[in-house]
Amino acid sequence: MTSRPGGRSARVREAVLEAVHAELTMRGYAGLTVENVAERAGVHKTTVYRRWGTVDVLIADALDHTRESEWPVPDTGTLEGDLIAIATEVADTFADPVHRLVPIAIVIAAQQSARAQDAKRRFYAARQAEAAKVVTRAVDRGELPPQADPVELIRLTCAPLYHRIFITGEPVDRATAERSARAALAAARAGLL
Structure with a gap:
């Protein structure tokens, strides 16, 4: 059977x-x-x-x-637009009083459980790899130097937002998200990544 x-x-x-x-x-x-x-x-x-x-x-x-579920990778036609879309998604999630509860609970659980920590690490590694596709496309279009590190650019885009959310407790909004994305892009264009 x-x-x-x-x-x-x-x-x-x-x-x-x-x-x-x-x-x-x-x-x-x-x-x-x-x-x-x-x-x-x-x-x-x-x-x-x-x-x-x-x-x-x-x-x-x-x-x-x-x-394991599919995440739609932004495709605005420019790297700047894609990075802003990624950063804005983070900002919008944590600005929403309901949607923010699950990712905050996951971070708390990860501090108390090695299994939850491993799951969180796998989750963010997978999301960063997916998001990095926007950088790879930009390199192919000639928007960035070929040596640019796609995953590091995604991390640099989102890190200031997570710093505000989890370290300082400052609010994040779309203006903050755009500023973070543009600063990361400027670093990448300068060859710092």
Whole structure:
């Protein structure tokens, strides 16, 4: 007898991981429990404990699942426009009182769990590699010198935003995002990357 692709196990995983995101949005990291996730997902808590065990493993799996989903790489026609689009997405996410809760909870979890830290690292490495495609296209168009490091340019674009969000607690907005993108682009054009 063969198992059906997807099947009950895939449905349970999908429901549980959706519940993790919903619970993080509603309660944050401190309020996330296996029991609440199980109730929201419509499964018995022993199912969640048996498969995931802890809240941090739930968060790590949810983050891995998100990493596997497709992210639309901006394509505005210019590197400046693409970098601004990437930075603006970060700013918009953290300016939104609901959307900011999940990434903040993931950062908190990563400080308390090696498994969540590894999942966060894999997630951002995958997103940076995807975003770096905008830099590779720009090099191909002649907008940047060939030695420009695509991933480093993406990091430099977003780093000031994450510094404000997680270190100083300053707000981020679209003007901040544009300034960050343009400063990173100026560094790349100067051959500093």
